[in-house]
Amino acid sequence: MLVGIDLGGTKIETAGFDAESPELTNIWRNRVATPDNYQSTLEVLSQQITAACTHCALPDDHPIGVGCPGCPNPKTGLIRNANSTWLNGQNLAQDLKIKTGHPVRLQNDANCFIRSEARDGAAKGFGSAFGVIIGTGCGGGVWLGTNLWPGASGIAGEWGHNSLPWPGPNETPGPSCWCGQQNCLESWLSGPGMLRHYQQEGGPAHSVEELARRALAGDQLEQSTLDQYANRLARGLAQMINLLDVEVIVLGGGLSNLPQIAERTERLIGQWVFSDASTVRIVQNHHGDSSGVRGAALLWANERPS
Template sequence: MKIGIDLGGTKTEGILIDDSGKELSRTRIKTEKNYDGTIKGIISIVKKFENDFGNSKSVGIGMPGAVSTDSALVKNANSIWLNGKPFKTDLEKELNKNINLENDANCFTLSEAVDGAGKGHAVVFGVIIGTGTGGGISINQKVLTGKNNIAGEWGHISLPNRSDDEKKFVKQCYCEKSGCMETYVSGPGFASCFNLKHKTNYDSHAILEEFRSNDQRAIEALDIYVDHLARGLSLVCNILDPDIIVLGGGMSNISYIYEHIDTSLKKYIFSDTFNTKVVKNIHGDSGGVRGAAWLS
């Protein structure tokens, strides 16, 4: 029996699975936007599962951000009330069990590697392209965390080979760097590329609506989007050379990506052959919480 918890900015979801990955129970609560409330919410989910199904040895939690390897305090979380807090230690004290905390993109990747679209592949690169952009690496169904807990953090590298035109529109990222992948391939990033070019104020859904009615500007915007994605992923392929790349998040539902990314990627890969598939996730919105459970 494995408990996984996905801590989001607005909701916290818990899942209980058996060793084969079969879902036994699921619950969802509103995330309290303060530290004590977040801790209490997680305790209430664990207690609920344990009352119904018996005790667990450990709990896996997926969250935005990471735990600093130096201080053991949370860093880089967009649930900002967690930053600088000894979240793992406090939860272990309260629950008297081992807590495995992991970045939510890493949880997504693990979930897809264990029994999702990356099943059967040794090296899986998972990509989140939604409101934000993140990435994770799974090797033999284990998360690769790295020396500084940032392995696979793909959203905040610079878009490679930026053209003069692209450099003209310097995009400031919330991380305080500029030109980050997130500012091009997240949903809001995709929309802002379109809006900068056409002096409009669309969101990504409105552009996709235009795309479905064969609007030329929207088709061009998606071609540019696929090219941006391919440039970023080519960097990963040239260094890690994963067996498969699995996409998740809202933008991963666009089938046009899968029809065209292969051709775009081949332009940027340092190899005469390129057989790596880019595929859509299988577990959808459950990837984060299922991956958290596999940590436990």
């Protein structure tokens, strides 16, 4: 049995999977809201671990995989770069082990996502892949051959805090980002960033889902908003292709469900890729909302802690 937790900006998802089944069959799943402070988050995560192990009849020292925003420093274990800022500077893996007794492995949520998709999802069979999460934030993970590539300091794939490339006159100097920089891709491509732009153009305070519904119904402002979003997404991903030249980009997170966003982006991206012809595939994820939590569970695949 493998147990994973996906700690998101708005929800925490916990799941147990049958490690013996080729398709990693889901045995148990639960979702709760994400608190807005560290101590409450630690408490809720502890409760979810207990619930999973009770339901699946697992021992008190069963290992747990956790995907979270940001990434742990490989030397100190302290989380950095999380848009859920109360996680920054905390050693979540160590604190959870102390609180629950369970060994914990922690990895960036986008890295967990591409781990799942490379195993048996939309990136399976490709030699290189970039996994993208566009939701509350904007993250990425790099898969090369048969392994995740975290980079020298664990931040490989953090494309959301590069500046929006090839900006137009109405995109500079751009919005301020929570990270302290200006015009970050996350400020445009995250859910809050997209809605901010939509409302600045005169749209009401809708959800992303309602915006997409109105666009499909033919509303002009909403269609224009989706067109501009796809254009910015294509520019941001073209920048990554010019650096990494991966074979496939897999889209995940809530905004990956926007109407035909993968197809739109793939059609546009060649304008900015530094090649005579762009061959990159841009595809929707295979495992849906469960891909991140699957990848977190896979952090302990084929081994037990010593």
